Amino acid sequence: RRPVTVSAIRAAKGGAPLVCLTAYTTPMAQALDEACDLLLVGDSLGMVLYGLPSTIPVTLDMMIAHGAATVRGAKHALVVVDLPFGSYQESPAQAFRSASRILAETGCGAVKLEGGAVMAETIAFLTQRGVPVLAHVGLQPQSVNTLGGYSARGKLSPEAETIIADARAVTDAGAFAVVVEGVVAPLAARITETIRAPTIGIGASADCDGQILVTDDMMGVTFGHVPKFVRKYADLGAEMKAAAAAYADDVRARRFPAEEHLYAAPKPSAADA
Numbered sequence: 458r459r460p461v462t463v464s465a466i467r468a469a470k471g472g473a474p475l476v477c478l479t480a481y482t483t484p485m486a487q488a489l490d491e492a493c494d495l496l497l498v499g500d501s502l503g504m505v506l507y508g509l510p511s512t513i514p515v516t517l518d519m520m521i522a523h524g525a526a527t528v529r530g531a532k533h534a535l536v537v538v539d540l541p542f543g544s545y546q547e548s549p550a551q552a553f554r555s556a557s558r559i560l561a562e563t564g565c566g567a568v569k570l571e572g573g574a575v576m577a578e579t580i581a582f583l584t585q586r587g588v589p590v591l592a593h594v595g596l597q598p599q600s601v602n603t604l605g606g607y608s609a610r611g612k613l614s615p616e617a618e619t620i621i622a623d624a625r626a627v628t629d630a631g632a633f634a635v636v637v638e639g640v641v642a643p644l645a646a647r648i649t650e651t652i653r654a655p656t657i658g659i660g661a662s663a664d665c666d667g668q669i670l671v672t673d674d675m676m677g678v679t680f681g682h683v684p685k686f687v688r689k690y691a692d693l694g695a696e697m698k699a700a701a702a703a704y705a706d707d708v709r710a711r712r713f714p715a716e717e718h719l720y721a722a723p724k725p726s727a728a729d730a
């Protein structure tokens with residue numbers, strides 16, 4: 458299969474749903490690459506991998522290290538890397554400086570940034586200068602300190618209208634697709650009908666042009682709170698605990714290592730005699 462391009466994602470509007478998951482490392486990318494159209498190196502890695510309380514402390518250097526690792530494991534899916542908090546909000550020029558480092562130092566195909574109408578100028582600046590942008594509207598985790606939490610957006614009509622305007626603005630600015638996170642289902646469907654770019658939903662609606670989940674959540678490797686919109690496809694966390702317990706039993710009972718795990722001593726040769 459040929460590598461997925463930004464144009465292919467854009468062209469998927471209204472077609473077969475886009476299959477997207479997060480990935481942060483080479484082995485995770487190798488495991489997910491075949492099934493997915495798009496792998497997102499999300500700044501959720503701050504919470505999922507580093508135990509941070511939010512995505513706010515995630516740095517550009519962290520995103521670049523995990524972005525490069527993910528690209529090395531992906532042969533097919535388009536790899537998109539999140540611009541972290543503080544690396545793009547100041548100005549279009551700052552955003553370009555950060556995005557160009559991400560593209561050059563990871564080899565990924567595009568960047569993602571959070572924000573609607575306020576980020577339209579920046580999205581236009583980037584896309585006109587060779588940086589494909591995946592936009593992200595609705596619930597924006599990098600705004601947790603101004604929003605005061607992670608509750609669903611667009612429940613009341615003024616907020617819903619603002620989110621639709623945001624999705625229009627980022628599409629008009631040149632975003633090749635739009636992540637729609639944590640909005641009431643009818644709003645996600647309306648956004649999908651309204652904009653030309655494909656929508657990629659998370660906690661949004663089955664009517665979106667694609668879906669994304671945090672892989673560690675859907676595989677059961679995150680041990681804290683898992684949001685309502687996650688379907689658990691595996692319980693790898695339980696398997697990891699069971700494997701560690703079985704290993705502990707074997708080591709304590711001296712059942713491990715066994716004969717087949719040991720290097721045999723060399724056979725005595727004539728010279729030793």
Ligand code: KIV
Binds near residue numbers: 636638670
């Ligand atoms: O950081 C992330 O994983 C994301 C997805 C949940 C869309 O932004």
Ligand code: NA
Binds near residue numbers: 499501
């Ligand atoms: Na993110």
